[in-house]
Amino acid sequence: MTEALRQINERRRHVLGGMGDRWRALPRWQRWLTLLAGVAFLYYLPFLGDIPGTNLIIPGLDWFRTDSIDGGANWAGVLFVCALYVLVAVGLNVVIGLAGLLDLGYVGFYAVGAYSVALFGSAESPVVGALQEQFGLSSDWAIAWAICIPIALAFSLVAGVLLGWPTLRLRGDYLAIVTLGFGEIIRIVAKNSGWAGEAQGVPGIPGPEGPPSPDNKVFGLLDIKPWYWLALSVVLVMVLLVRRLEHSRVGRSWLAIREDEDAAAVMGVYPFKFKLWAFAIGAALGGFSGLLFASRSAFIQPETFNVQLSILFVAMVVVGGSGNMAGVAVGAFLLAYLPERFRDFSEYRVLAFGLALVLIMLLRPQGLLPSRRRTRELQDRAKEPANVA
Amino acid sequence: MRGRGFPRPRNGAKGEKPVNFDALFGDLAQHTVDGLSKGAIYALVALGYTLVYGVLRLINFAHSEIFMVGTFAILGTWSLLGVADNPPIGMAIVYLLIGLVVGALASGATALTVERVAYRRLRRMNAPPLIFLITAIGLSLVLVELFALWMAGFFSGRGFTENRLVIGIPPLLKQETVLSVAGADITNVQIIMVVAALVMLYGLDQFINRTRYGRGVRAVAQSPDTAALMGVHQDRVIMLVFVLGGLMAGAAALLWNMRYGITKFDIGFVVGLKAFTAAVLGGIGNLRGALLGGLLLGVIEVYAATLTRSTWEDVAAFVVLVVVLIFRPTGLLGESLGKARA
Numbered sequence: 001m002t003e004a005l006r007q008i009n010e011r012r013r014h015v016l017g018g019m020g021d022r023w024r025a026l027p028r029w030q031r032w033l034t035l036l037a038g039v040a041f042l043y044y045l046p047f048l049g050d051i052p053g054t055n056l057i058i059p060g061l062d063w064f065r066t067d068s069i070d071g072g073a074n075w076a077g078v079l080f081v082c083a084l085y086v087l088v089a090v091g092l093n094v095v096i097g098l099a100g101l102l103d104l105g106y107v108g109f110y111a112v113g114a115y116s117v118a119l120f121g122s123a124e125s126p127v128v129g130a131l132q133e134q135f136g137l138s139s140d141w142a143i144a145w146a147i148c149i150p151i152a153l154a155f156s157l158v159a160g161v162l163l164g165w166p167t168l169r170l171r172g173d174y175l176a177i178v179t180l181g182f183g184e185i186i187r188i189v190a191k192n193s194g195w196a197g198e199a200q201g202v203p204g205i206p207g208p209e210g211p212p213s214p215d216n217k218v219f220g221l222l223d224i225k226p227w228y229w230l231a232l233s234v235v236l237v238m239v240l241l242v243r244r245l246e247h248s249r250v251g252r253s254w255l256a257i258r259e260d261e262d263a264a265a266v267m268g269v270y271p272f273k274f275k276l277w278a279f280a281i282g283a284a285l286g287g288f289s290g291l292l293f294a295s296r297s298a299f300i301q302p303e304t305f306n307v308q309l310s311i312l313f314v315a316m317v318v319v320g321g322s323g324n325m326a327g328v329a330v331g332a333f334l335l336a337y338l339p340e341r342f343r344d345f346s347e348y349r350v351l352a353f354g355l356a357l358v359l360i361m362l363l364r365p366q367g368l369l370p371s372r373r374r375t376r377e378l379q380d381r382a383k384e385p386a387n388v389a
Numbered sequence: 390m391r392g393r394g395f396p397r398p399r400n401g402a403k404g405e406k407p408v409n410f411d412a413l414f415g416d417l418a419q420h421t422v423d424g425l426s427k428g429a430i431y432a433l434v435a436l437g438y439t440l441v442y443g444v445l446r447l448i449n450f451a452h453s454e455i456f457m458v459g460t461f462a463i464l465g466t467w468s469l470l471g472v473a474d475n476p477p478i479g480m481a482i483v484y485l486l487i488g489l490v491v492g493a494l495a496s497g498a499t500a501l502t503v504e505r506v507a508y509r510r511l512r513r514m515n516a517p518p519l520i521f522l523i524t525a526i527g528l529s530l531v532l533v534e535l536f537a538l539w540m541a542g543f544f545s546g547r548g549f550t551e552n553r554l555v556i557g558i559p560p561l562l563k564q565e566t567v568l569s570v571a572g573a574d575i576t577n578v579q580i581i582m583v584v585a586a587l588v589m590l591y592g593l594d595q596f597i598n599r600t601r602y603g604r605g606v607r608a609v610a611q612s613p614d615t616a617a618l619m620g621v622h623q624d625r626v627i628m629l630v631f632v633l634g635g636l637m638a639g640a641a642a643l644l645w646n647m648r649y650g651i652t653k654f655d656i657g658f659v660v661g662l663k664a665f666t667a668a669v670l671g672g673i674g675n676l677r678g679a680l681l682g683g684l685l686l687g688v689i690e691v692y693a694a695t696l697t698r699s700t701w702e703d704v705a706a707f708v709v710l711v712v713v714l715i716f717r718p719t720g721l722l723g724e725s726l727g728k729a730r731a
Contacts (some may be wrong), residue, residue, distance in 0.1 A: 009673050017688060038581060053487070096519070102518075102519050102522065112616050166711065166714075166715045167711070167714070167715075170714055170718060172716055174669070174718070176448070177448065177662075177665060177666075177669070177706075177710070178710060178711055178714060180662070181662075181666075181707030181710055181711065182707070184703065184704075185704055185708075188701070188703055188704050189704070192700045192701065193406065259595075261648075300685060307658070311526055311530075314523070314526075315523065315527075316528075318519065318520075318523050321517075341492075347538070348534075348538070350533075350534045351528055351530070351531060351534035351535070351538065353530060354526075354527045354528065354529070354530030354531035354533075354534060355527070355531055356527070357523055357524065357526065357527025357530070358506070358524050358527040358528050359519050361527065362507075362510050362524060363522050363526040365511070365516050365520045367515065378514075378516070378517075379533065381514075381515045381516070381517065382515055
């Protein structure tokens with residue numbers, strides 16, 4: 001019986017592993033063509049089941065939409081959140097998957113990004129209010145959205161460095177708890193500080209077309225499709241950038257540090273510097289995602305950025321397969337999409353989420369779509385004598 | 390429209406300073422007493438983190454839920470026994486002792502389950518710490534949700550109905566002042582809390598340092614492989630460590646019920662986080678460190694709460710944690726269960 005199971009497992013591994021190899025063996029133009037088709041499909045997703053411009057329906061695909069069930073959420077809205085989470089996962093993957101640093105406070109950076117655009121971009125925020133008073137500006141003056149993007153990126157980058165500077169010398173599990181605390185501190189500071197709008201939050205956060213208003217033609221409040229396309233475009237650009245980074249000298253240094261920090265240091269890789277880079281880059285990506293979130297919501301509250309969200313972020317990376325960008329993207333998509341599609345069970349979704357985490361980690365610790373390198377590392381570890389210390 | 394300049398700080402209405410030193414130093418002794426009794430709970434929970442960390446070098450993220458289960462088990466037993474408010478002193482003591490036993494058993498059993506379900510298989514695989522952490526988080530979510538959905542109602546005698554409410558616990562001892570020292574009123578419950586924490590720690594310390602089983606624990610903490618060669622059954626020691634941590638959490642749960650008189654499915658998280666901070670502050674893996682860290686953190690927290698009118702109470706713990714980790718990562722008393730006393 002066990003022998004039969006082992007054989008099935010072996011076969012499955014062969015087929016799945018073979019798929020990766022076959023993919024890499026394809027000529028470059030075929031791979032590009034497939035990827036392009038995939039990207040086109042991603043842009044098509046909000047219409048899933050319909051053919052835009054006609055009344056025709058593709059039967060069957062409708063089932064996947066979240067608005068196909070009673071009381072289901074807006075499909076484009078769910079896709080938008082999926083895209084945001086994929087961006088977060090790509091950023092967190094740099095920290096956890098590539099550099100091997102466990103960051104449980106990633107929501108902090110997400111919050112910094114969201115609050116940057118809220119405090120500088122909204123005419124109703126206390127910070128902009130103070131600026132208006134100081135310089136005698138009109139009451140609807142605020143910093144333009146496009147300028148808020150570099151501000152948000154800079155702030156989250158700086159937050160990453162500020163958190164990383166004192167804490168990156170710590171061991172992995174200490175780092176986890178300190179970052180968890182950091183995420184909480186950001187939330188509590190936002191909640192208790194007058195300049196951050198306290199518990200009521202900040203309203204009137206602008207989007208690409210300026211402050212939220214019914215007159216906005218493209219990035220309006222009702223039609224979320226353009227927001228999804230915007231987020232998707234950002235994700236694609238960032239995925240390309242991070243991918244270049246991953247295969248650069250910096251990326252190789254991260255892998256070396258993750259696998260053996262001491263060995264990496266001996267080989268001339270300065271671990272602290274590259275860890276700090278990973279932290280800062282990851283933080284900037286999280287901040288960007290937070291910015292998009294705040295712009296779309298037009299209103300943020302400190303309670304949104306709680307620890308549960310942080311844990312969800314980490315879970316996306318680990319469940320998807322830390323270290324592999326496609327894996328973490330799939331993980332992020334599933335964890336954002338499944339609870340919405342199966343809303344009937346929404347009362348039990350946290351329970352199901354917890355069970356899924358335990359089961360996936362026990363049965364497939366490398367994640368659903370692991371990186372080849374990481375799988376081998378894990379297999380390697382299993383052969384070593386248990387090294388508790 | 391809001392946003393004409395900075396709004397006033399919420400607590401700093403007319404002329405009040407944001408940091409209120411008068412409130413703190415006017416009543417320093419009282420705040421210290423309050424802090425110590427609060428810290429007693431942190432200390433007992435911290436022992437669980439410290440024991441597991443000392444032996445396995447991993448943070449048992451689900452330990453906070455082990456504590457939470459204890460509070461509910463005690464509540465369930467008390468309502469089963471039909472405890473009324475403020476029973477006669479003799480009965481109250483009996484109930485408290487029953488509560489202690491039940492809490493310790495429930496938490497100990499939960500701890501064993503956690504080890505069995507979430508950790509054992511991973512230990513065999515020699516998985517990296519991140520994986521342990523994720524399974525522990527997953528299991529902790531499962532426990533919290535089980536209580537949020539069904540068990541909280543069950544233990545409070547309302548059947549398996551869904552409820553996410555704060556659940557009251559009948560007060561067994563009327564909290565009254567029995568002692569006044571240097572202007573501080575000390576209640577009977579506060580004395581019990583601190584004394585109980587000290588007694589539990591003393592017992593645990595003796596167990597680890599003087600008994601055969603304790604020697605096994607120290608041996609595995611120092612070097613698992615060597616200990617195994619010397620005939621120490623590693624799995625049994627690890628189970629023992631989890632049970633001991635669970636027992637302490639159960640005791641902490643009893644103190645919590647006495648002192649605060651409420652419980653909720655999610656109380657574990659904050660207590661757990663603070664207790665972990667306490668363990669790190671004292672030196673994780675060090676039993677006496679856990680006690681010192683717990684009491685100290687309780688006091689720091691009450692001071693911070695008084696200074697800032699509760700606004701920054703929860704931040705204080707994290708700031709302490711970060712500062713300790715930066716300047717003295719091994720904690721005040723140093724790490725290592727193995728080296729606690731060879």
